[in-house]
Amino acid sequence: MKIGLVGTPQVGKTTLFQLLTNLETQASSRENVGIARVPDSRIDALTAMYKPRKITFATIEVVDIAGLLPGQGKKGSEFLNAVRDVDAIVQVVRGFHSDMVPTEDGEVKPMRDVDQIQAELLLADWALLETRFERLQKQSMKGAGGAEELAVLEKFRDALENDLPLRTVELSQPEEAAVRGYGFLTRKPLLILVNVDDSALNGGFPQEEELKDWTGQRSVPLVAASAQVEMEISQLDPEDAEMFMEELGIEESGITRLARAVYGHLGLISYFTVGEDEVRAWTIRAGSSARQAAGKIHSDIERGFIRAEVAAYDHLMEHGSMAALKEKGLWRLEGKEYVVADGDVISFRFNV
Ligand SMILES: Nc1nc2c(ncn2[C@@H]2O[C@H](COP(=O)(O)OP(=O)(O)OP(=O)(O)O)[C@@H](O)[C@H]2O)c(=O)[nH]1
Ligand SMILES: [Mg+2]
Structure with a gap:
């Protein structure tokens, strides 16, 4: 992801x-690509319980794409290619004041930032749609198939004609599959x-109402954070950081909130494996079966799946140990079709 x-x-x-990305020790070697840890207090609690030799958080890959002003020609196409390559878009907009950092016209207008970039993405989708559309029309006139795709592209055209991003178009699973390969930019999840x-x-930034309306109407998550404050927090030890955040009236760092918003918005959940060797979070899509979840660890475990031994995180915290859960009948054996819940603590039985 x-x-x-x-x-x-x-x-x-x-x-x-x-x-x-500093939160993760094994940063990727490429300069503008890195790995971000998804903070999770449940991992901290499981670590206190198991005192493992190794702790592994869930992670997300992050790409830092160079900023774009509209109408930048070649830079524009580099920008669009970079965006085409990601699974989800976090648009950062400027809400801070600083004489040291100039803005386009001297004003801080985060809503203008949103409009500029989103207009650029809509234009790129128009261009892509037109090329594909023509090609498919010719193809389907010759009876060479493509009718399904064409029908979806017609829906997409209606949306773009109304300046609506393609993520607002509802598609069936086969329709979705027909156009997945195109990489339309406004169909990607946005934060x-x-x-x-x-x-x-806690509020009071420029164009707050407009931003809240815009994101609210489109079900786009809006996170307010201060990069400057985050930098200061990252340089403090945990206790001082907590006091500092209390003074600012925030409970969690913006980085934590952002990572969690992304995780949630992409429909991702975590299950855990625990033991003295390692406490680890594994990322799966919500709705995944126990067998699919096993495949995250190793394809052998997916193939040779027998049973999943499952305990809910909350039960484990409440009763203090797996042994206590077994006694209470809260430790379950589940089959391969079991739908894994967020926070399940799982151990897989399998044949090799
Ligand atoms: N006062 C203040 N300055 C900030 C804040 N965040 C970033 N800056 C400053 O703004 C400038 C630009 O920050 P960058 O993080 O490089 O911005 P960017 O979006 O990556 O810029 P490009 O890569 O050029 O598009 C730097 O001088 C930062 O120190 C903030 O929250 N408050
Ligand atoms: Mg930059």
């Missing part, structure tokens, strides 16, 4: 990228992160 930090220039993308002044962490 790869997310792209996208936006107009100088809004704080690289600063946030560094903060997100907006507004980078605000430390005084506006």
Whole structure:
């Protein structure tokens, strides 16, 4: 799962990228691609219980894409290719004031930032749609198939004609499959992160109403955070960081909220494996079966799947140990079709 930090220039993308990826020790070697840890207090609690030699959090791959001003020609196509490559888009918009960092017209207008980039993405989808559309029309006139795709593209055209992003078009599973390969940009999940002044962490940033309306109407998550504050938090030890956040009136760092918003918006959940060797979070799509979840660990476990031994995280915390759960009948054996729940603590039985 790869997310792209996208936006107009100088809004704080690289600063946030560094903060997100510094959390993970094994950063990728390519300069603008890194791995972000998804903070999870359940991992901390399981670690306190099992005292494992190794702790592994869930992660998301993050790409920091160079900022784009509309109409930048070749830079524009590089930008669009980079966006095409990600699974989800986090647009960073500028909500902070600073004389050191100029804006396009001297004003801080996060809603304008949103409009500029989203217009650029809509245009790119128009261009892609037109090329595909013509080709498919010719093909289907010759009776060479493609009718299914063409029908979906017609729906897409209706949306774009009304300036609507393609993610607003509802498709059946086969329809979705027919056009998945195209990589339409406005069909990718979108989140907006507004980078605000430390005084506006709980509201009061420029164009707040407009941003809330825009994101609310489109079911796009909106996260307000301050890259500057995050930087200060990251330099404190945990206790001081907690006090600092209390002073600011926030419970969690913006990085934590962003990572969780992304995870949730992409329909991802975690299950855990525990023991003295390792406590580990595994990322799966919500709705995955026990057998599919096993495949995340190793294809051999998926193939040779026998049973999943499952306990709910909350039960484990409440009763303190697996042994206590067994006594209470809260430790279950589940088959391969069992739908894994967020927070399940699982051990797989399998044949090799
Ligand atoms: N005051 C203030 N300055 C910030 C904040 N976030 C970033 N900056 C500053 O803004 C400038 C641009 O930040 P970057 O993170 O490089 O922005 P970017 O979006 O990656 O910029 P491009 O890659 O050029 O598009 C830097 O000088 C940062 O120090 C913030 O929250 N508050
Ligand atoms: Mg940058």
